[in-house]
Amino acid sequence: MRRSYRRNPGTTLLELLVYAVLLMMVFAGIFGAFVASVRYYYAANASISVQQAALEATYRMGKEMQESNISSVVLYDSPIVGVVFPSPRTSTGALTFNGAAGFEGELTWNSYICYYLATDEEDPTKLELVRKVVGVAAMSEPAASGLYTPSYFATGAGASIRKQVLAHRISSLDIYWMSGATKSYGTPTDNPVYINVITSQTNANGKEESVTTMDTVWAGN
Numbered sequence: 001m002r003r004s005y006r007r008n009p010g011t012t013l014l015e016l017l018v019y020a021v022l023l024m025m026v027f028a029g030i031f032g033a034f035v036a037s038v039r040y041y042y043a044a045n046a047s048i049s050v051q052q053a054a055l056e057a058t059y060r061m062g063k064e065m066q067e068s069n070i071s072s073v074v075l076y077d078s079p080i081v082g083v084v085f086p087s088p089r090t091s092t093g094a095l096t097f098n099g100a101a102g103f104e105g106e107l108t109w110n111s112y113i114c115y116y117l118a119t120d121e122e123d124p125t126k127l128e129l130v131r132k133v134v135g136v137a138a139m140s141e142p143a144a145s146g147l148y149t150p151s152y153f154a155t156g157a158g159a160s161i162r163k164q165v166l167a168h169r170i171s172s173l174d175i176y177w178m179s180g181a182t183k184s185y186g187t188p189t190d191n192p193v194y195i196n197v198i199t200s201q202t203n204a205n206g207k208e209e210s211v212t213t214m215d216t217v218w219a220g221n
Contacts, residue, residue: 067088086143128170191217192216
């Protein structure tokens, strides 16, 4: 009786190579998708952080201007964009009350606050929003200052005052009031004051996108 033996074909080296190549292609696709998702996450997170900082800075600026006096606010569109106004708070944020005759119990005005744009330390092609405060001798009534301009704080005698950077990657800042149909600067004679901040951020696709943050402020009277 003849015995028949069936050959076990097994796996050839060529088949192993094909399997290996296919697995590498699958893993490469998975890794590529993972890298893309991580890149998108960080880009989206960075963009949200930039927008959130601009929103918070705009809100803070508006809130402090509301504590000021409209006849003492000065809006600048050149040479450095910014705003300066007196504040009843000291440089540490405290409130003090007046004891002078005729002003008993009223708040005193203790500082000038300035918001202005400077070159962004994180990205020199963009701008950052800076806040500075200078304490002054207590005033019974608020007054606009001709000395404490954005230029004073940015490059003048106030350049050494500690700055607080509130937002990065700003493309533009515009703070103005409307005189009829005309956008105006200087000291407003009427409310409201408009704050317009445009931030710029590279998205996950590598393209620059801009986001506008706006606020309408009724400065104190």
